[in-house]
Amino acid sequence: RKEVEQDPGPFNVPEGATVAFNCTYSNSASQSFFWYRQDCRKEPKLLMSVYSSGNEDGRFTAQLNRASQYISLLIRDSKLSDSATYLCVADNTGGFKTIFGAGTRLFVKA
Amino acid sequence: DAGVIQSPRHEVTEMGQEVTLRCKPISGHDYLFWYRQTMMRGLELLIYFNNNVPIDDSGMPEDRFSAKMPNASFSTLKIQPSEPRDSAVYFCASSPRVRETQYFGPGTRLLVL
Numbered sequence: 001r002k003e004v005e006q007d008p009g010p011f012n013v014p015e016g017a018t019v020a021f022n023c024t025y026s027n028s029a030s031q032s033f034f035w036y037r038q039d040c041r042k043e044p045k046l047l048m049s050v051y052s053s054g055n056e057d058g059r060f061t062a063q064l065n066r067a068s069q070y071i072s073l074l075i076r077d078s079k080l081s082d083s084a085t086y087l088c089v090a091d092n093t094g095g096f097k098t099i100f101g102a103g104t105r106l107f108v109k110a
Numbered sequence: 111d112a113g114v115i116q117s118p119r120h121e122v123t124e125m126g127q128e129v130t131l132r133c134k135p136i137s138g139h140d141y142l143f144w145y146r147q148t149m150m151r152g153l154e155l156l157i158y159f160n161n162n163v164p165i166d167d168s169g170m171p172e173d174r175f176s177a178k179m180p181n182a183s184f185s186t187l188k189i190q191p192s193e194p195r196d197s198a199v200y201f202c203a204s205s206p207r208v209r210e211t212q213y214f215g216p217g218t219r220l221l222v223l
Contacts, residue, residue, distance in 0.1 A: 032209040043201055043214035044153070087153065091209060097166055098143075098212070102152040 003027060004090050006101035014109050017078045021104045023088030024070045033064055034089040035073050038103065044087055047073075078108045112136075114215035116202050122221045128190040131218045133202030134183055141205040143212060144177055144187050148198045159185065192222045 006023045013019050025033075033050035048055065050062040050071050061074040071090075075082055088101040115134040123129055135142045143158040157167040162179045170177070174193070179185040189196055199219050203212040 034211070043217055045214065046211045049211070097158070098155060100145075100153040100155075 002102075003092055003099045004088055004101040006086075006088050006104050008102055008104060010105040010107055012107045012109060013078055015078055015080060017108075018074065018076045019078055019106065020075075021073045021086055021088075021106075022070050023072070023101050023104075024068075025088075025090040025099075026069070027090065027092045028066075028069060030090040030092060032091050033071050035060075035062060035071075036087040036089060036100070038085045038087055040084075044100075047086070075106075078106075080108050080110060082106060083108045114202055114204055114213055116200075116215035116218050118218060119216060120219045120221075122223065123192055124223050125193055126191045127222075128188065129192045129196075129220060129222075131187040131200050131202075131220070133185045133187070133215060135185070135202070135204030136206075136213055137183065139204035139206050139213075141208070141212075142179060142185050143203040143205070144185070145201040145203065145214075146198045147201060147217075153201070156187070192220075194222045196220065197222050 003026045011019055035047040036044040037047045038044040048057050048062050050064050052064055054063045059076045063072045085103040085105050087103045089098055092099045117132045140161050144156040145153050147153045156169045157177045158165055159179045177187045199217045201214050201217045203214045205212045
């Protein structure tokens with residue numbers, strides 16, 4: 001089993017749609033979680049951190065479920081510019097070795 | 111402030127040659143990471159440093175790979191000898207503190223023929 005698993009997609013959605021991604025992690029001791037966004041042929045960039053209580057940033061909402069060991073990302077009112085690959089990240093120990101998921105590809109269509 | 115700087119941006123070399131990738135982290139960041147990204151394996155952590163000291167190199171694929179950080183503003187990843195299966199995008203990232211955002215450089219696209 002991979003340490004961080006994501007549905008690779010692709011997710012094809014129309015503009016204005018709501019789309020949700022899930023990501024599971026295997027290490028129950030993981031303490032920090034993030035969502036990164038990666039555009040084609042670019043470097044990953046932080047989208048948002050994921051806090052235990054859940055957090056929201058504009059159209060984006062992240063949730064953490066420790067009992068089931070998954071994190072989620074919800075995108076509301078999708079824009080064409082949201083088309084990218086979304087990478088889920090967890091640390092695999094109490095330290096700072098970060099594990100990236102393989103990414104979920106999103107295509108938003110006009 | 112400049113972000114993470116990597117050079118070269120593209121490298122094409124022949125099998126057996128030595129390849130050196132360079133990285134300048136963001137000033138003041140204590141952590142530096144080297145990653146490799148391929149379609150098959152995704153983004154893999156190769157090694158990371160804290161205050162110039164290698165902390166975990168368990169992701170380094172084999173002895174042909176080595177990384178150094180002689181000072182806080184410079185790191186290298188060397189492959190000697192290179193092989194076609196080393197073809198990938200190599201990213202360097204830095205972070206100010208433990209468990210905080212990592213800032214990635216633009217990457218080096220390596221093609222080994």
